[in-house]
Amino acid sequence: MTRVNCGIDVVVPEPPQRIYAAYQPAIEIAHALGVTDRLVGTAFLDSTVLPEYQDAQAKSVYVEKLPSRDELLAQNPDFVLSGFNGVFAKSAQQSVGTRASLNSLGVRTWVLSPLCPSADGLADEAIDPKTVRFDNVYADLRDLGALWGVPDRADDVVAQLSARIERVRATVGTAQRPRVAVVTPKDDGSYQVAGGLDFITQIIEAAGGVNAFADLTVRRNVPIGAEELIARDPDIILTSQCCDASFTRADAQPQVDRIVGNPAFANLTAVRSGKVHPFLFADRAAGVRIAHATELVAELIHPDLFGR
Numbered sequence: 001m002t003r004v005n006c007g008i009d010v011v012v013p014e015p016p017q018r019i020y021a022a023y024q025p026a027i028e029i030a031h032a033l034g035v036t037d038r039l040v041g042t043a044f045l046d047s048t049v050l051p052e053y054q055d056a057q058a059k060s061v062y063v064e065k066l067p068s069r070d071e072l073l074a075q076n077p078d079f080v081l082s083g084f085n086g087v088f089a090k091s092a093q094q095s096v097g098t099r100a101s102l103n104s105l106g107v108r109t110w111v112l113s114p115l116c117p118s119a120d121g122l123a124d125e126a127i128d129p130k131t132v133r134f135d136n137v138y139a140d141l142r143d144l145g146a147l148w149g150v151p152d153r154a155d156d157v158v159a160q161l162s163a164r165i166e167r168v169r170a171t172v173g174t175a176q177r178p179r180v181a182v183v184t185p186k187d188d189g190s191y192q193v194a195g196g197l198d199f200i201t202q203i204i205e206a207a208g209g210v211n212a213f214a215d216l217t218v219r220r221n222v223p224i225g226a227e228e229l230i231a232r233d234p235d236i237i238l239t240s241q242c243c244d245a246s247f248t249r250a251d252a253q254p255q256v257d258r259i260v261g262n263p264a265f266a267n268l269t270a271v272r273s274g275k276v277h278p279f280l281f282a283d284r285a286a287g288v289r290i291a292h293a294t295e296l297v298a299e300l301i302h303p304d305l306f307g308r
Contacts (some may be wrong), residue, residue: 001013001146001147003143003146003147005109005110005111005113005116005140005143006111006113006116006117006120007116008099008100008103008109008120010108010109010110010147011108012079012108012147014149015147015148015149015150016038016078016079016108016147016148017038017078018038018040018075018076018077018078018079019035019038019039019040019077019078019079019080019081019148020039020040020041020042020043020067020072020075020077020079020080020081021039021041021042021043021080021081021083022042022043022044022066022067022080022081022082022083022084022087022096023043023044023046023066023082023083023084023087024044024045024046024047024049024083024282024285024287024289025083025084025112025285025286025287025288025289026042026081026082026083026112026287027042027045027049027053027057027060027083028049028050028053028287028288028289029081029083029140029141029144029287029288030042030081031049031053031056031057032053032141032157032288033141033144033145033148033150033153033154033157034150034153035148035150036056036059036060038148039060039061040061040075040076040077041060041061041062041063041067041072041075041077042057042060042061042062042063043062043063043064043065043066043067044063044064044065044066044243045062045064045243045244045245045282046242046243046244046247046280046281046282046285047241047242047243047244047245047246047247047248047251047280047281047282047283048245048246048247048248050288050289050292062245064245065094066087066094066096067096068094068096069095069096069097072096073105073107077107078106078107078108079107079108079109079110079147079148080096080102080107080108080109080110081109081110081144082109082110082111082112083112083285083286083287084111084112084115084285085111085115085116085117085122085123085124086123086124088102088109088111088120088121089117089121089122089123090121090122091122091123092123098120098121099111099120099121100120100121108147110140110143110144110147112136112137112140112286112287113131113136113137113139113140114127114131114132114133114136114137114199114286115127115286116128116131124197124219124220124221127197127220129196129197129217132196132197132198132199132201132202132286133202134162134165134202134206134290136286137161137286137287137290138158138161138162140286141154141157141158141288142154142155142158145157157288160291161288161290161291164291164294164295165206165290165291165294168206168207168208168294168295168298169206169208171298171302171305171306172207172208172298172302172305175208175302175305177208177209177210178209178210178234178235178236178301179209179210179211179212179232179234179235179236180204180209180210180211180212180234180235180236180237180238180297180301181193181194181211181212181213181229181232181234181236181237181238181270182194182198182200182204182211182213182237182238182239182240182279182284183229183237183238183239183240183259184221184239184240184255184281185239185255185258185259186223189226190223190224190225190226191223191224191225191226191228191229192221192222192223192224192240193213193216193221193222193224193229194211194213194220194221194222194240194284195211195213195214195215195216195217195218195219195220195221195222196211196213196214196215196216196217197217197218197219197220198211198220198221198284199284199285199286199290200238200283200284200293201214202290203283203284203290203293203294203297204297204301206294206298207294207295207297207298207301207302208298208301208302208305209236209297209301212232212234212235213232226262226264226265229265229268230264230265230267230268233268233269234268234269234270235269235270235273235275236270236275236276236277236300236301237259237268237270237271237275237276237277238277238279238297238300239252239255239256239259239276239277239278239279240252240255240279240280240281240284241255241278241279241280241281242280242281242282243281247280247282248280249278249279249280250278251278252278252279252280253278255278256276256277256278259271259276260276275300277300279300283296283297
């Protein structure tokens with residue numbers, strides 16, 4: 001069977017039996033598609049997994065850091081699913097090698113398609129904004145379901161996710177759309193925001209808002225200074241806490257405090273109105289968290305419409 005992913009033919013003679021899942025989106029997709037018993041390893045969670053996958057993850061081999069190439073190959077995987085593109089990038093410190101190099105060893109690979117780089121071996125370079133869509137997440141799930149021999153399970157997951165997201169869209173309707181910024185305070189006093197290439201842009205849109213930094217499309221994560229955040233003056237700010245397998249939204253409160261407690265931001269609309277909310281990096285990702293994240297963001301930016 002063959003499916004095309006990021007311009008690469010992924011050919012499996014039979015459903016893979018030794019799957020390695022790197023990063024949270026990949027790990028949760030594997031559990032959602034019911035192949036937990038085929039996982040030979042999982043690595044790098046940004047937060048706790050969703051409640052429905054906690055029992056499955058507890059049964060899985062897990063390491064905090066991404067494996068080296070040798071560590072990965074020692075697990076003898078026949079398929080590697082990555083939630084982000086950097087794991088196969090030549091420039092990445094933790095790269096396990098290009099997809100072509102792994103394929104030559106009989107290891108098939110997959111990158112979630114809203115993160116397709118312009119060529120094998122690259123990371124966030126030249127991601128096509130048109131690929132950052134819910135439909136591409138659904139397509140990935142169906143393709144992986146076909147390759148892994150669980151097509152019906154994949155169809156069910158897609159149906160559930162899309163139904164939940166469409167319910168949010170229907171509830172939001174034509175309500176006014178606030179400008180939302182996803183902001184990470186950095187230790188050096190600078191800030192990083194989610195630009196238009198980040199999947200949170202789609203989640204915010206479905207939840208009835210607009211990414212205040214959607215026009216920045218060179219990379220997913222964009223460094224800015226305090227002046228730029230002040231100039232854009234978002235209506236709502238979400239944080240982006242990462243990366244530990246134990247993190248919940250409560251662990252993002254210190255990021256909220258750093259933003260709210262900065263005298264330079266005292267006049268920001270989001271600060272003055274008490275709309276700086278703790279949020280997890282994990283909930284920005286393309287994967288099976290998209291419905292959960294859309295519901296959560298909608299509740300935060302339209303509490304009047306969702307009974308909060």
